[in-house]
Amino acid sequence: MSALVIRQGLVVGVDVGEVADVLIVDGRIAEIARSIDAPGDAYEVDARDCWVGPGFVDLHTHLREPGREAAETIESGARAGALGGYCALVAMPNTEPALDSVALVSFVLERGARTPLDVAVAGAITKDRRGESLAPLAEMAALGVRLFTDDGVGVQDPSVMRRALTYAKPLGVRLAQHCEDEALAAGGTMNEGELSARLGLTGRPALAEELMVLRDIELVRLTNSPLHFLHLSTKRSLDLVLGARAMGLPVSFEVAPHHFTLDESACANYEPVFKVHPPLRARGDVEGLRDALRRGDVDAVATDHAPHAPELKDLPFDEAPAGMLGLEHAASLTFEALGDSADPVSFFQVLSRGPARIAQLRAVDGPRRHSAHGGSMIAGEDANVTVFDPLEHWRVDRHALASRSMNTPYDGRAMAGRVRATIAKGRLVVDQGRLT
Amino acid sequence: MIDSIRGTNLLSLDDLTKAAIVEVLDTAESFVEVNRRTIKKVPALKGRVVASLFFEESTRTRLSFETAAKRLSADVLSLAVASSSVKKGESLRDTIATIDALGIDAVVMRHRSSGAALQVSRYVPHVKVINGGDGQHQHPTQGLLDAFTIRQVLSERHDTTGLESGAELFAGLRILIVGDIRHSRVARSDVAAYAALGAEIRLCAPGTLLPDEVSTWPVTVVDDFDDALEWADVVGLLRLQSERGSGAFVASLDEFTFTHGLTVERARLLRPETLIMHPGPMNRGVEIDSRVVDSDAAIVERQVSNGVPIRMAVLYLCVAGSGEGPGL
Numbered sequence: 001m002s003a004l005v006i007r008q009g010l011v012v013g014v015d016v017g018e019v020a021d022v023l024i025v026d027g028r029i030a031e032i033a034r035s036i037d038a039p040g041d042a043y044e045v046d047a048r049d050c051w052v053g054p055g056f057v058d059l060h061t062h063l064r065e066p067g068r069e070a071a072e073t074i075e076s077g078a079r080a081g082a083l084g085g086y087c088a089l090v091a092m093p094n095t096e097p098a099l100d101s102v103a104l105v106s107f108v109l110e111r112g113a114r115t116p117l118d119v120a121v122a123g124a125i126t127k128d129r130r131g132e133s134l135a136p137l138a139e140m141a142a143l144g145v146r147l148f149t150d151d152g153v154g155v156q157d158p159s160v161m162r163r164a165l166t167y168a169k170p171l172g173v174r175l176a177q178h179c180e181d182e183a184l185a186a187g188g189t190m191n192e193g194e195l196s197a198r199l200g201l202t203g204r205p206a207l208a209e210e211l212m213v214l215r216d217i218e219l220v221r222l223t224n225s226p227l228h229f230l231h232l233s234t235k236r237s238l239d240l241v242l243g244a245r246a247m248g249l250p251v252s253f254e255v256a257p258h259h260f261t262l263d264e265s266a267c268a269n270y271e272p273v274f275k276v277h278p279p280l281r282a283r284g285d286v287e288g289l290r291d292a293l294r295r296g297d298v299d300a301v302a303t304d305h306a307p308h309a310p311e312l313k314d315l316p317f318d319e320a321p322a323g324m325l326g327l328e329h330a331a332s333l334t335f336e337a338l339g340d341s342a343d344p345v346s347f348f349q350v351l352s353r354g355p356a357r358i359a360q361l362r363a364v365d366g367p368r369r370h371s372a373h374g375g376s377m378i379a380g381e382d383a384n385v386t387v388f389d390p391l392e393h394w395r396v397d398r399h400a401l402a403s404r405s406m407n408t409p410y411d412g413r414a415m416a417g418r419v420r421a422t423i424a425k426g427r428l429v430v431d432q433g434r435l436t
Numbered sequence: 437m438i439d440s441i442r443g444t445n446l447l448s449l450d451d452l453t454k455a456a457i458v459e460v461l462d463t464a465e466s467f468v469e470v471n472r473r474t475i476k477k478v479p480a481l482k483g484r485v486v487a488s489l490f491f492e493e494s495t496r497t498r499l500s501f502e503t504a505a506k507r508l509s510a511d512v513l514s515l516a517v518a519s520s521s522v523k524k525g526e527s528l529r530d531t532i533a534t535i536d537a538l539g540i541d542a543v544v545m546r547h548r549s550s551g552a553a554l555q556v557s558r559y560v561p562h563v564k565v566i567n568g569g570d571g572q573h574q575h576p577t578q579g580l581l582d583a584f585t586i587r588q589v590l591s592e593r594h595d596t597t598g599l600e601s602g603a604e605l606f607a608g609l610r611i612l613i614v615g616d617i618r619h620s621r622v623a624r625s626d627v628a629a630y631a632a633l634g635a636e637i638r639l640c641a642p643g644t645l646l647p648d649e650v651s652t653w654p655v656t657v658v659d660d661f662d663d664a665l666e667w668a669d670v671v672g673l674l675r676l677q678s679e680r681g682s683g684a685f686v687a688s689l690d691e692f693t694f695t696h697g698l699t700v701e702r703a704r705l706l707r708p709e710t711l712i713m714h715p716g717p718m719n720r721g722v723e724i725d726s727r728v729v730d731s732d733a734a735i736v737e738r739q740v741s742n743g744v745p746i747r748m749a750v751l752y753l754c755v756a757g758s759g760e761g762p763g764l
Binding site: 198311316 | 450527528529530547549550551552554555558559570571572573574618621624647648649650652
């Protein structure tokens, strides 16, 4: 019997609880009480001044394996995730080859099972993510896949997207869309506007995203099949999806930390580390996303963790691949964006409970091959727990990351709040901010 | 804003003040004289090494820069970086590191990607980087030589010299830029230079060839090309960048000529003193009729010959930096 006791943290469940001890025995939360008389051999985690809540779930991780292991592996990505407080990652399918078959999904699930975290898979919607013919969604669903996306690009053809939604619905799975109309984005490399024109860079207009959001809302209305909007980056996109949600359509959405912390001006020096799709937007969009986060309108914060080998970010801006790291600083940036009034319930809602619901990783989501995530911090639950210290200050050092890649846009930036401990599948994976 | 390019990189004209631009023009005046000598050489950059690194095809700019460097007595490392040899995937950092390892003081660089020169300047902070054209962003020496050429011609007409006139002749000068502004690095540098010098700038182009958010530029956009021609003191034409996909932005080259080509008929609308400029290479019969190119109003050849003194001035100021005079 292995036992672990998290001492004197603020336990955050459905509501803010009280300062208490959390006893974990054999992979489950055994007891939560003011003061627990733990077994003598129990390892103690000091959580004074910390928030103790359900472990984070990332809906949007590019683990790069198979195919681009120089940038990241399932194992290195899981370590980066653990340091960021994540207990479960959803691996995106734009690997090489794409995760569009039982064999490839099984490979990632098996590799993932060897890591301390739960690694779920988002399967491709179409074969080889080409947007043409459906991938075997039912076969992949039988392996436990609950999210499907062609992320990296959206499904461009509306008839293919309509067919995919209709096909997915009875399978009980959810499609997720990278919304950008590529014809309108026209090979652009940053947000379209005054700055892109001055820099001589082709722009990706906000409208390229918003048009596909609008199209897909209408396809959801037509099919009544659930759809998750990935990394929405403009205020207008958010307003559209919030409107659809208010009308009762089965839509959900995520925002990525870079879109609510950085604006397009970061591209002014042509530093390719700031190149990402959808691109960093105008200041007003950044504010719009932050406002939505503070209002509690956001379903999930997702990292879009996109490692790239260093040499690829030493290419000219227009040739460099899009994407930036996210796992190791997403929680701190979310905490910062929630602001002075950051309440712990909202914090764990967007980082854990919201994404766990969308990925169907909760206990109530039925038969599964993973432990349960996004819980309520009550005895009996699977022990996926994150201890977050809101008082700690730290600085990002791109050389000190667990990721194989260094393409963080926050190198040298001061951060507020940090993950102190991560308990995934009942095991202490991160203690005092370090991998155990 | 930068008040002088002495001892700095030259990446863009966007951040140069009037004083910085006039300093380059004035320095170039003295090099015009050097270029008229039998022995066209000064020792200003003796012992310095200038690498010319053209990732994108170019004849005139490269020749002009290398001639300028040699006339300043610099050693020139001319590296043939044909686009085929820089394979996709080879990082800009590796390429520049290799050249830097040979020991260089400055690099003149052209690249098809916007911002490439600025990126390189971050990789080799001890080397002066001179932008010889980056994508659709900037072509600073072209902007400078265009301004220099205008000043030269106008000061001759006013019976003064470029040095004496400073930036005076630009005050209120009416400059019309026509054509593919959206994809043009020359247009961006020209606008920056002319605006800093105090000219009044109008742009005229098919809607699709105007830059996004052009209302934030220090220019007026006009729709009526014929009216604008009557208004202008200087008409700057641009190459239609069909190799950058500009063809798809207009219905056809013929239609572009119909709407915005400087045809013989349109050239008649110009006042006799109006200057016609083109940075080359020209698409004769598209943006400009051959007969117009060969008219007295066209000063295209002067632009080309001024390329050398302007690039001598830029190399001299950036590389020799502050301190001693040019050693003429």
